Amino acid sequence: MLERFTSDARQVVAGATARATARGDKEVRPGHLLIGLITSEGVAARVLADLGVTESSAGSIALGPAGAPAPGDAEALKAIGIDLDEIKRKAEENFGAGALDRHLLTRRGPFGWISDRTRFTGESKFTLELSLREARALHHNYLGTEHLLLGLLRAGQANKHGDFTPLTLHALGIDPDAARQRVLDAVGRAA
Numbered sequence: 001m002l003e004r005f006t007s008d009a010r011q012v013v014a015g016a017t018a019r020a021t022a023r024g025d026k027e028v029r030p031g032h033l034l035i036g037l038i039t040s041e042g043v044a045a046r047v048l049a050d051l052g053v054t055e056s057s058a059g060s061i062a063l064g065p066a067g068a069p070a071p072g073d074a075e076a077l078k079a080i081g082i083d084l085d086e087i088k089r090k091a092e093e094n095f096g097a098g099a100l101d102r103h104l105l106t107r108r109g110p111f112g113w114i115s116d117r118t119r120f121t122g123e124s125k126f127t128l129e130l131s132l133r134e135a136r137a138l139h140h141n142y143l144g145t146e147h148l149l150l151g152l153l154r155a156g157q158a159n160k161h162g163d164f165t166p167l168t169l170h171a172l173g174i175d176p177d178a179a180r181q182r183v184l185d186a187v188g189r190a191a
Contacts, residue, residue, distance in 0.1 A: 008145050012044075
């Protein structure tokens, strides 16, 4: 799929990954992709700027504090009776301070090797999948920043619970339908 990405779209994905790593986040979330779009060149950056979405507002609303779990994770676990703070306290009580940090920073690969490579969350993968669908629906043989933004908007609308939801879009001041139309208008002018 990456072979279809324009250089600007590849820079968005690379920038999102770099941002996640720099913040100490263990996964690339949709908020990282949003910031990658804001700070990129191309249609998506222009549309987001026109909508008044800034890097600082997107960071605080869509990502939260650095190294924090995805906004929906703790609430979802708490709803089924799992208290992350209590688990961390007990682990540190039994195994020493930072016990979970030492083991969660890495993951084992298929041959026993350890990787600290930043992964994409399911929501981020879903966003990329929807981006590809948007490109196909527009009969484009490439995937650009405009398609990434359209995919992100659709993912945000589809996720009722999770990291990037309709509430996230609302908090950012983004009307998904109006933003979608702006992207389509910009793509139509560029064509």
